[in-house]
Structure formats: structure tokens, C-alpha cells
Amino acid sequence: MGGTQTDAVLIDKGQVVVATKTPTGQDLLTTLRIVLEHTLRDVDPARLNRMGFSTTMATNAIVQDRLEDTGMIVSAGPGMDPEWFAVGPSYHVVEGCLDHQGFEAKPLNRAAVMDAAGRIQEEKIKVIGITGKFSVRNPSHELRITDWVGSSFSHVAMGHRVSGLLNFPRRIVTTYLNAALHGLHREFLEALVHILNEKGLSAPRYLLKPDGGTINLDKSIDSPASTAQSGPAASVMGALALDDCEGTTLVLDVGGTTTDMSVVLNGTPLLKPHGIRLGPFQTLIRSLMTHSSGIGGDSEVRMTEKGALKIGPVRRGIPMAMGGPAATPTDAMITLDLLKTGNRGFAKAAMEAVGGPLGWDAATTAQRVLKHMAETIAESAKAFICGINSQPVYTIHEVLENQKIEPTSVLIIGGAAPQIAECIGRALGLPHRFPHHHGVANAVGAAVARVTSEITLQADTERGSVIIPEANVENKINSSFDIEQAVNLGRELLARRAVRIGAEEKGLEISITEKQVFNMIRGYSRTGKNIRLKMGIAPGLIPEWKRSH
Amino acid sequence: MIRAARRTGLVFFPAFDWAISPSHPEREERLLYTQDQVLEEGLLDIDGIVEYRVRPATYEDLRRVHFCVPDEAAVTTESHLISAGGCLVAADAVLNGEVESAFALVRPPGHHSRRVVHGNRGFCNINNEAVMIEYIREKYGIKKIAIVDTDCHHGDGTQDIYWHDPNTLFISIHQDGRTLYPGSGFPNEAGGPNAQGFTVNIPLPPQTGEQGFLFVMDELVMPLLEKFEPEIVINSAGQDNHFNDPITNMNFSARGYATLNAQLKPDIAVLEGGYAVENALPYVNVGIIMAMAGMDTSFVKEPNYDRDYQNQPPEITRNIKQIVEQLRGLFLEGGLKILPYEEGIIVERSRDVFYDTDGIHERQHEKIRCCRQCAGALAIASTSNLGQHILAVQIPVEACVACRQVGLAWFEEGTRGAFSHVYLQDRIRGVYESI
Numbered sequence: 001m002g003g004t005q006t007d008a009v010l011i012d013k014g015q016v017v018v019a020t021k022t023p024t025g026q027d028l029l030t031t032l033r034i035v036l037e038h039t040l041r042d043v044d045p046a047r048l049n050r051m052g053f054s055t056t057m058a059t060n061a062i063v064q065d066r067l068e069d070t071g072m073i074v075s076a077g078p079g080m081d082p083e084w085f086a087v088g089p090s091y092h093v094v095e096g097c098l099d100h101q102g103f104e105a106k107p108l109n110r111a112a113v114m115d116a117a118g119r120i121q122e123e124k125i126k127v128i129g130i131t132g133k134f135s136v137r138n139p140s141h142e143l144r145i146t147d148w149v150g151s152s153f154s155h156v157a158m159g160h161r162v163s164g165l166l167n168f169p170r171r172i173v174t175t176y177l178n179a180a181l182h183g184l185h186r187e188f189l190e191a192l193v194h195i196l197n198e199k200g201l202s203a204p205r206y207l208l209k210p211d212g213g214t215i216n217l218d219k220s221i222d223s224p225a226s227t228a229q230s231g232p233a234a235s236v237m238g239a240l241a242l243d244d245c246e247g248t249t250l251v252l253d254v255g256g257t258t259t260d261m262s263v264v265l266n267g268t269p270l271l272k273p274h275g276i277r278l279g280p281f282q283t284l285i286r287s288l289m290t291h292s293s294g295i296g297g298d299s300e301v302r303m304t305e306k307g308a309l310k311i312g313p314v315r316r317g318i319p320m321a322m323g324g325p326a327a328t329p330t331d332a333m334i335t336l337d338l339l340k341t342g343n344r345g346f347a348k349a350a351m352e353a354v355g356g357p358l359g360w361d362a363a364t365t366a367q368r369v370l371k372h373m374a375e376t377i378a379e380s381a382k383a384f385i386c387g388i389n390s391q392p393v394y395t396i397h398e399v400l401e402n403q404k405i406e407p408t409s410v411l412i413i414g415g416a417a418p419q420i421a422e423c424i425g426r427a428l429g430l431p432h433r434f435p436h437h438h439g440v441a442n443a444v445g446a447a448v449a450r451v452t453s454e455i456t457l458q459a460d461t462e463r464g465s466v467i468i469p470e471a472n473v474e475n476k477i478n479s480s481f482d483i484e485q486a487v488n489l490g491r492e493l494l495a496r497r498a499v500r501i502g503a504e505e506k507g508l509e510i511s512i513t514e515k516q517v518f519n520m521i522r523g524y525s526r527t528g529k530n531i532r533l534k535m536g537i538a539p540g541l542i543p544e545w546k547r548s549h
Numbered sequence: 550m551i552r553a554a555r556r557t558g559l560v561f562f563p564a565f566d567w568a569i570s571p572s573h574p575e576r577e578e579r580l581l582y583t584q585d586q587v588l589e590e591g592l593l594d595i596d597g598i599v600e601y602r603v604r605p606a607t608y609e610d611l612r613r614v615h616f617c618v619p620d621e622a623a624v625t626t627e628s629h630l631i632s633a634g635g636c637l638v639a640a641d642a643v644l645n646g647e648v649e650s651a652f653a654l655v656r657p658p659g660h661h662s663r664r665v666v667h668g669n670r671g672f673c674n675i676n677n678e679a680v681m682i683e684y685i686r687e688k689y690g691i692k693k694i695a696i697v698d699t700d701c702h703h704g705d706g707t708q709d710i711y712w713h714d715p716n717t718l719f720i721s722i723h724q725d726g727r728t729l730y731p732g733s734g735f736p737n738e739a740g741g742p743n744a745q746g747f748t749v750n751i752p753l754p755p756q757t758g759e760q761g762f763l764f765v766m767d768e769l770v771m772p773l774l775e776k777f778e779p780e781i782v783i784n785s786a787g788q789d790n791h792f793n794d795p796i797t798n799m800n801f802s803a804r805g806y807a808t809l810n811a812q813l814k815p816d817i818a819v820l821e822g823g824y825a826v827e828n829a830l831p832y833v834n835v836g837i838i839m840a841m842a843g844m845d846t847s848f849v850k851e852p853n854y855d856r857d858y859q860n861q862p863p864e865i866t867r868n869i870k871q872i873v874e875q876l877r878g879l880f881l882e883g884g885l886k887i888l889p890y891e892e893g894i895i896v897e898r899s900r901d902v903f904y905d906t907d908g909i910h911e912r913q914h915e916k917i918r919c920c921r922q923c924a925g926a927l928a929i930a931s932t933s934n935l936g937q938h939i940l941a942v943q944i945p946v947e948a949c950v951a952c953r954q955v956g957l958a959w960f961e962e963g964t965r966g967a968f969s970h971v972y973l974q975d976r977i978r979g980v981y982e983s984i
Contacts, residue, residue: 105852
């Protein structure tokens with residue numbers, strides 16, 4: 001689902017057999033009902049064996065400020081003032097502190113916790129979020145608060161379940177969003193399931209996440225915030241499905257209002273090192289490395305006083321050829337007969353109005369508009385790549401390797417891909433191509449993306465504990481615990497977690513993305529080992545799709 | 550969104566794959582817990598705190614400062630080049646105007662490295678600050694620079710490098726050399742014949758606390774800087790004055806470091822020592838970053854502060870007061886006796902240098918040409934028990950014609966002598982030769 005349009009595809013034996021485009025209405029469920037009717041008109045519901053959705057429900061709720069009132073109980077300890085991170089209508093900081101190793105530096109103040117919970121209840125708030133600093137190193141404080149006050153609320157979200165990454169302010173925000181979206185997400189799921197059942201659609205259902213992976217519809221209730229902003233990921237996964245993306249591929253999705261960019265390295269999309277931003281909130285939710293630039297087919301084209309073309313970031317409406325209010329790149333395409341839609345006379349008039357003051361005719365103006373659009377996108381893409389390449393590294397090995405992302409080709413998707421691909425390829429100096437079904441790539445992506453999951457493991461033999469916060473696991477270990485045992489434990493728990501949220505157990509592709517072992521030394525003798533692992537199932541395509549290609 | 554009052558650059562290079570030896574304090578995880586704390590605080594998300602990627606320094610960057618014996622490759626590893634390079638990245642960020650100040654959180658450290666380098670001294674091979682300063686002078690044409698070294702150990706390497714330079718004010722605050730490595734840094738060490746009064750050593754007694762350090766800042770360091778009027782202030786930000794540090798005896802704190810930093814407002818801070826890797830560095834570094842960014846640091850505190858921090862005893866307070874009075878007399882009130890060296894004469898001195906980490910003994914004989922126009926031609930003959938016998942000649946930045954001729958003559962003469970290597974560092978032409 002997009003802001004203006006909802007795309008859907010029906011895939012049979014690796015082929016797109018039906019593709020539809022439907023305007024997105026006020027009510028998402030109504031829109032979904034219409035889309036299903038359009039797309040599955042001649043299909044026996046029992047023949048479907050999988051359904052994938054990418055929705056804007058969570059994003060809209062955040063952007064339109066429709067979040068449920070949520071109480072927060074936060075324990076912090078020294079550092080930045082925790083009041084700086086206050087979020088929601090009822091935010092309470094309680095005494096209690098863990099250090100970076102997870103040792104308790106100050107016990108939780110039970111009276112303060114009870115008092116905070118009482119005040120949240122007085123405000124008639126039914127859901128809470130609980131977040132502690134360094135809770136991913138030791139979740140005991142969050143668990144204890146839940147134990148003390150959880151039963152007074154209809155739902156409790158805890159910080160350590162969100163992600164194993166360190167970042168207290170983002171953990172607070174992400175916990176808050178998971179709590180504040182819980183009720184809305186539940187209602188949405190129930191309504192969606194109702195519609196699907198009504199239509200006899202009982203195949204497994206998946207929701208897309210911003211990291212390009214999917215999660216079983218039912219299981220998404222534990223982390224509703226991680227289903228927000230999946231649109232750009234849908235496009236990238238679609239690009240990957242429709243094209244092998246060998247080498248280093250710059251993927252550009254040229255839409256109506258924006259152009260979304262991303263990079264695929266030999267078939268695997270790049271991920272962001274931190275979490276995604278949702279409206280005003282910096283979260284810990286994993287996402288693909290994407291960048292959105294405010295230029296698209298429906299962006300406003302104008303001439304500045306100095307006689308320079310300017311495209312975007314404003315969108316006034318549909319193109320003039322369709323009866324819209326302002327000249328757009330789409331009008332340029334129609335003028336040049338690259339696109340056969342709308343009223344060509346209106347499109348030409350739009351171009352003349354823009355280029356007239358400089359004495360350009362409609363065709364010249366149209367050509368310059370497309371060239372300028374391609375150059376603007378190319379510039380933005382170069383800045384995006386440059387940003388990726390200036391990310392810091394922390395080992396000598398990485399400095400010396402100095403691996404840089406240098407795209408070897410550009411893949412363009414979106415409705416206008418054929419009209420603009422060549423211009424963009426030229427502006428970037430890269431071989432360009434666009435896939436078949438470029439206009440519904442996002443729907444293809446939502447349909448064939450596989451389940452992703454990741455875990456963060458930290459073992460501290462001095463503390464005698466191994467912890468995987470996302471999986472809610474903390475085990476005692478002895479001093480002989482080593483990296484091999486850590487990897488095995490990580491694999492086992494990751495696989496279990498992935499299967500629980502909808503992955504097929506057979507053929508899971510697990511990759512280790514970070515692996516560090518440090519000796520912990522006091523004075524001159526070793527007191528323990530500190531093992532850190534990050535493992536995950538990278539975004540990719542479901543085996544059925546791969547088999548049929 | 551939280552915003553930094555001052556835009557601050559951060560160059561973070563923990564070198565997770567490098568150690569002097571497996572159980573040496575300068576080892577892989579030294580900045581691991583600092584990174585944990587910085588990440589968990591969310592400091593990198595703050596609007597106005599910008600993290601930069603390191604790059605390695607080049608041998609030419611080192612040659613503006615050091616004479617490496619027999620050559621750069623023999624006494625450095627990649628880690629030293631990257632650590633120094635991190636400082637250059639910080640310098641560029643500040644001097645290009647991208648940020649108002651920057652902190653290079655890099656390792657290994659550098660402030661015990663002297664001009665001549667035979668190996669590792671006090672965990673240091675390459676003097677990161679000096680390499681950075683000479684890069685700044687070369688690239689940005691900046692002249693007057695002040696260094697405030699707040700490491701618990703005397704910054705003897707930096708002192709050695711700037712001993713003759715009247716354009717660099719070097720101030721070192723450290724634990725009294727009678728009680729700690731390297732055993733130097735007394736008030737009478739005040740600079741060479743051409744730079745008398747431009748080296749200021751402030752030895753403080755063991756147990757000096759927040760009160761003592763901040764008193765020294767108010768009464769001594771800030772007035773000295775005001776008088777010198779530097780274009781740039783650099784902080785050699787060692788963190789081993791901390792009450793949790795295992796190898797020193799001072800009583801400073803994270804909040805103290807943050808307050809000191811907020812007052813000093815260095816343009817660039819560079820990490821030096823500090824080996825309480827779990828219970829001091831994470832908090833001190835967070836405090837320094839926040840202070841540099843102009844943020845409120847009143848919540849920065851070690852978890853064991855209330856239990857373990859002790860105010861300095863009254864006799865220490867009295868002792869510090871006496872030291873400060875003595876130093877104010879010497880350096881602020883004209884008490885320092887400036888010896889009137891005659892222009893053009895050559896002053897010589899001999900010294901023994903011990904490299905504790907590598908167990909190297911070095912004997913130096915140094916000649917400086919007394920000069921009122923420039924820092925003076927410098928020649929160092931150095932012999933080590935590794936069998937090296939070298940001559941190193943420096944013609945300083947903006948050297949006068951006479952000093953340049955003397956330097957070239959010394960070099961020329963040296964090439965005809967019995968040295969294993971003869972080096973020339975000619976900052977006028979930017980030429981570095983070794984024979």
C-alpha cells in the first residue's frame with residue numbers, strides 16, 4: 001500500500017499473472033477489500049498458498065498522531081538526564097541502575113515503581129512501556145517492574161525485547177511505539193483476518209517489515225512498530241525478485257512524489273546500522289539502507305527567476321495532462337510521446353509555460369526537464385553512496401580493507417522506469433536497466449520476501465551469564481563457555497525464533513554479522529571472556545520463488 | 550530532539566584488533582566499554598554530534614615531527630598510523646569549519662613519544678598531538694598553539710618535541726614525578742633557550758581531587774592561556790587521574806573531567822592514557838563528549854561515585870595552593886629568570902632516555918642554536934643499545950636564514966661522520982631526508 005495507490009499482484013509458478021493498481025482510500029480495510037476483489041476475481045481461494053502484505057497502518061497512525069495514550073516507566077542511572085527522552089502523556093523515571101556489564105549498581109525502588117504505576121492508572125491509561133538503561137545486558141529490572149505492576153494494565157511492552165542493540169533513548173521510543181500501537185494493530189489484524197476469512201482466503205499470511213523481511217501476521221502483534229514504513233523495502237525486495245541484482249546494484253524506485261534509493265550487493269540488500277526513523281521518532285527497528293529524495297514523476301516543475309529548472313520537492317497534484325494544477329516530469333514524458341496517456345495538448349502547454357520565458361519550445365523544455373530530473377536524482381544517489389562510504393569503522397582490518405560501495409549498474413523501477421531509465425543511466429555514467437513488471441515491483445516484493453530475524457548474543461563469563469534479549473533468554477554459563485558454544489546457542493535460538501514467526505525450518509540461511517571475543521583483565525590476570533555475536537537471516541526471497549527462476 | 554549547543558566532531562577508533570601484548574593495559578577492549586556507554590547513551594543521535602571515519606596518517610605526516618630510527622616502518626604499526634590519522638581527521642573537521650570542536654578517541658596513545666623514536670615508551674610510539682599540530686601548521690598556516698595535557702603522567706614526549714618552540718605553549722598537569730612514571734615534569738623544566746617559559750609543568754600531589762584540579766584551572770591554566778593568546782587549544786585528554794584508575798593515585802572524577810573540559814573549551818581533544826577501562830573511561834568519555842557539545846553534564850556520574858569518591862584532604866588543598874602560588878609567581882608575575890643567551894651561540898645538553906616498554910636505552914647529545922627570530926636549528930646525536938648511532942637535524946617552521954644555514958651545515962657534516970643514519974627535517978622546503 002502506498003499513500004496514493006495500492007498495488008497488488010497474483011503470482012503463479014514464478015510469473016506475475018495479475019497486476020492491479022487501486023487508489024488508496026481513507027479507510028485501509030475498505031481499500032484492501034477492493035484490491036482483493038480486483039486481483040482475485042477469477043481465482044479459487046483454496047489455490048492460494050501464501051499471502052504477503054505491506055501496509056501503511058502503523059506509519060499512518062504515527063504520522064497522524066493517532067497513537068493510544070501510553071504510560072512509560074523508565075529506570076536510567078547516571079548519564080544523560082532521562083527526562084530529556086520523555087515521551088507520551090505519562091512518563092515516569094524511577095530509581096534503579098545497571099552498569100554496562102549488566103551489574104546492578106543501584107536496586108530498583110519498588111515504592112517509586114508502584115507510585116508511577118498508580119499515577120498512570122489514575123490517568124485511565126491501559127497500556128505501558130517499561131525500559132531500562134542497559135536492559136539488553138540484564139533484563140531483570142524490566143522483568144521485575146512487569147512482575148510488580150504488569151497485571152494492572154491490558155498490555156505491557158518491554159525494552160529488551162525490541163532489539164539487542166545498545167541505545168537507551170531509541171529503546172525508550174521503540175518500546176513506547178510498540179505499546180502505543182498495540183491496540184490499533186490488534187484491531188487492524190482482526191479486521192483484516194475477518195475480510196480474508198470471509199473470502200475463504202486461509203493461506204499463511206505475512207506482513208512486510210522495513211528490513212525487507214516478513215513476519216507471520218499473528219506474530220506481528222508483539223512488535224507492531226516493526227511493520228511500519230515497509231514501502232521502500234517492498235520496492236527493493238521486488239527489484240531483487242525481478243532482477244538478480246548481481247554485482248553492486250543501485251536500485252532507484254521513481255515514484256510520483258519521491259525517488260527511493262537503495263543498494264543491493266550481490267543479491268543482498270544493505271541494511272542500516274541503526275534503526276529507522278518513524279515520523280519524529282528515532283527507533284531501534286532494523287531497516288534496509290534506503291534514502292528518499294523529494295523528486296518524482298508528479299513533482300512540480302518550475303523555472304526560477306535566474307532561469308534554472310527546478311523539480312520538486314513539492315507535489316501540487318496530478319500532472320497537467322490529467323487535469324492537474326502544475327507542470328510535472330510526467331507532462332514532459334507525454335509531450336515527447338514517451339508516455340501515451342492523458343491529454344497531450346495540456347502536457348505541451350505545461351512545457352511551453354515553463355520554457356517559454358527562455359524561448360524554448362515544448363519539446364526542448366520537455367527534454368531538458370527529463371535531463372534535469374535525471375541529474376538531480378543522480379546527484380542525490382551519489383550523496384547517498386558517499387554517506388554509506390563514510391560510515392565509521394572500528395578495526396585496523398576494516399581501515400586497511402577500505403571497502404567502498406561502488407555501484408556497477410543502476411536498476412530503475414516504478415511506473416515511469418522505461419521513460420527515465422536511460423537519462424538516469426547517462427547522468428550516473430552507469431549501465432542501466434529496468435525489469436518487466438517495474439510498475440508493481442513493490443507488490444512482488446511483499447509477496448515473495450522471506451522471513452527475517454536477528455539476535456544479539458552477549459556472553460560474560462565473569463558475570464556467568466549469556467543473554468539474548470530479543471529471544472528472552474538468559475542462561476547461566478561457566479568460565480569455559482567459548483565462542484563455538486556461543487555460535488551454536490545463537491544458531492539454535494535464532495532458528496527457533498525464525499520458525500516461530502513464520503519461517504520454514506528447512507534451509508534457513510543464517511549469517512553471522514558480528515563476532516568478537518575479548519579477554520577481560522584486572523591487573524594483569526584474566527578474569528573472564530566477553531563474547532559478542534550478531535546473527536541473522538538476511539533479507540532474501542522465499543525458496544519457491546527462487547526455485548521457479 | 551536533543552541538540553548540541555556546540556557542533557562537535559567525534560573520531561572514534563577503538564582498534565578492536567590491536568594490543569601491545571595480551572595482558573598489557575593497552576589492549577583490544579580498552580575502549581570497548583566506552584563504546585558501549587556512548588552507544589547506550591545515544592550520544593551519536595544528538596543533533597550536532599558528528600562521527601567521522603578515521604584514515605591512516607602517512608609517513609610524511611610523521612616526518613614533520615619525528616626522527617624514526619632506523620625508519621618509520623621499523624617503529625610503527627598500522628595502529629599507530631590510524632591513531633595519528635584519527636587526530637588529523639579531527640583537525641580537518643574543526644579547521645574546515647564543519648564542527649566547532651572535535652574529540653579524537655583513538656588508541657594507542659602518544660604523549661610519551663619524543664622527537665627521536667627508537668621504540669615504545671610508556672605505551673607510546675608516535676606523538677599523536679604533535680603529528681596533528683604540525684599538520685595543522687603545514688595545511689592551515691596556524692602558528693600559535695597551546696597544549697594542555699591533563700593525563701596523570703607527565704607528557705614528557707610532547708615536552709621534548711616543543712621544548713624549543715616559542716609558538717607552542719605546553720602545559721602539563723600531572724601527578725608529582727617523585728611518585729609516578731616518567732619521573733619528570735617539575736616547575737624548573739620551563740623550556741629551552743629559545744622558548745623559556747613556554748613549557749609549564751604543574752606537578753600535583755597524590756590524592757588531588759575535583760577541588761584541586763579545578764582550582765589549578767581557575768588560578769593557573771586559564772590565566773596562562775589568556776596571556777599566551779593561542780589560535781588553537783588542544784587537550785591531551787588522559788583519563789588516569791580518575792579515582793578508579795589502577796596505576797595512579799589521584800582522585801579526579803567524570804564530572805570533574807567534564808567541568809574541566811567545559812572550562813577549557815579545547816578546539817581538539819585527544820585521548821591519552823587511562824586504564825580503568827570498565828569503571829572510569831566509559832563515564833569520563835561520555836562526560837567529555839557532552840561537555841564539548843555544550844550539554845548539561847550534571848547527571849554524569851560513576852555508579853560507585855557516592856560510595857568511593859573522596860574529597861581531597863585539607864593538607865593536600867594547602868599543598869596545591871602553595872604550588873599554584875609558586876607557579877603563578879614564575880609564569881604569570883614575571884618571576885621566571887630568563888637567561889640572556891647570546892644570539893648565535895650553540896647550547897648543548899646530554900640526556901639518557903629509557904624506553905620502558907621496549908627496554909631500550911638511548912643516549913642523546915643535543916645542540917640548539919640560540920636565536921631570537923625562530924625556534925633555532927636543532928641537532929640530536931643519539932645512540933641506542935640496539936646499535937644505532939644517528940644524527941637528526943631539524944630546521945624548524947619559519948626558520949631564519951642563519952639557522953637554516955647552520956642546520957644544513959650540521960647535516961652535511963653529519964653525512965661525513967660515523968653515524969649509521971643521518972636525518973634532515975627541513976620545514977622550510979618541506980624536505981625530509983635520511984642517509
